[in-house]
Amino acid sequence: MMFIRPVARDDLPQLLALAGKTGGGLTSLPADEATLAARIERSLQTWQDTLPRAEQGYVFVLADSTTQQAVGICAIEVAVGLQDPWYNFRVGTQVHASKELNVYNNLATLSLSNDHTGSSELCTLFLDPDYRDGKNGYLLSKSRFLFMAEFRQRFMQKVVAEMRGVSDEQGRSPFWDSVGSRFFSMAFADADFLSGTGQKAFIAELMPKHPLYIDYLSADAQAVIGQVHPQTAPARAVLEAEGFRYLNYVDIFDGGPTLECDIDHIRAVRKSRLLPVEFSETPADTRLPLCLVANSDYQHFRVVLLHADPKAATITINQQVAELMNCLPGARLRVVKLCPGEVSA
Incomplete structure (x- = not known):
């Protein structure tokens, strides 16, 4: 993984x-x-x-x-x-104009x-x-x-x-x-x-x-x-x-x-949610969208991709993912869909 x-x-x-x-x-x-x-x-x-x-x-x-x-x-x-x-x-504009000559020029510029x-x-x-x-x-x-x-x-x-x-x-x-x-x-x-x-x-x-x-x-x-x-x-x-x-x-x-x-x-910042964790060895439903899933451990931060329902009340992970994420019972994981347009099958 x-x-x-x-x-x-x-x-x-x-x-x-x-x-x-x-x-x-x-x-x-x-x-x-x-x-x-x-x-x-x-x-x-x-x-x-x-x-x-x-x-x-x-x-x-x-x-x-x-x-x-x-x-x-x-x-x-x-x-x-x-x-x-x-x-x-900064890409900007400078205007050079002369009313007397009826000349009006917009010139694109680069400014530090x-x-x-x-x-x-x-x-x-x-x-x-x-x-x-x-x-x-x-x-x-x-x-x-x-x-x-x-x-x-x-x-x-x-x-x-x-x-x-x-x-x-x-x-x-x-x-x-x-x-x-x-x-x-x-x-x-x-x-x-x-x-x-x-x-x-x-x-x-x-x-x-x-x-x-x-x-x-x-x-x-x-x-x-x-x-x-x-x-x-x-x-x-x-x-x-x-x-x-x-x-x-x-x-x-x-x-x-x-x-x-x-x-x-x-x-991904605005729509991510913290979901309580449930443990199960049942394979994830691949019809669900791929989601970014992160732990809340500052020193040992982890992110993986999992099939999950970001609108559910909980997120289910297996023991392998739990160990990788340093995730204990009672923990919460931050979840958001990987791609904004992806929907459940």
Whole structure:
């Protein structure tokens, strides 16, 4: 059975292996052992409540209950930009008009922004290509919403997610070629690596402080503003089904969209319910919808997928699931349908 759990120090070799499969472009999962080890330590310290909110970040892995191998990773930053500035571009408009000449032009612009400072961020979503079957991707992405619902007081009102922008098989980004390369004088992969390893001071030092006119960019760069990498399209669709929207903010490196949503408006947060547990070895009714099912144990958080009725008065699990979820008699589990449109057969 596949399940979500907090990251552990022993996961480092597997996370390094995952980072090597991203193909670049996933800033928060660099193939750098020291950076990933520090990320794991920061996550563990977050769970131990030894860090200020500005430094807190949770990392989860998708694991196989048989092998315990981590085959996917996802994370939540509690409050971005409170310690290190958090940048993106806001896509806006400047009007140039002359009454005398009867000229009126609306020109699209990119302006450096810190508007999402203090938001919680969904990040570092990656699943081993060998496990991209069934509903593993949905479980990995949406499990974070049940953690946020269960421990709501630990997160901010707005939640954002930066989506990977368009780049080719060689890692070339048309947006970077037309924008970033003009100011940073380095390859896209190098800037991406520096940002992913926490070296972000150069962004403020080198990025332009005045708006950039989009019409000055190459046609290829203009075409990818707010667009996602083909491999990221499913992740975007998952978030949009949960209520996230693109509101004209894009990544400063590759032009990928930033999606955002009020935490209490996220479907899985808003509709999840706590149900008392019943135990039974009778096989689950597969005609029931697949549901995300999470325990309420902060230190040993778990999420699995089960066929269940989210509107029932109780949820029934077997002994195997109970052991995996550290679930004792009298406990309650948080339940929500995996996909909003799924209905009982």
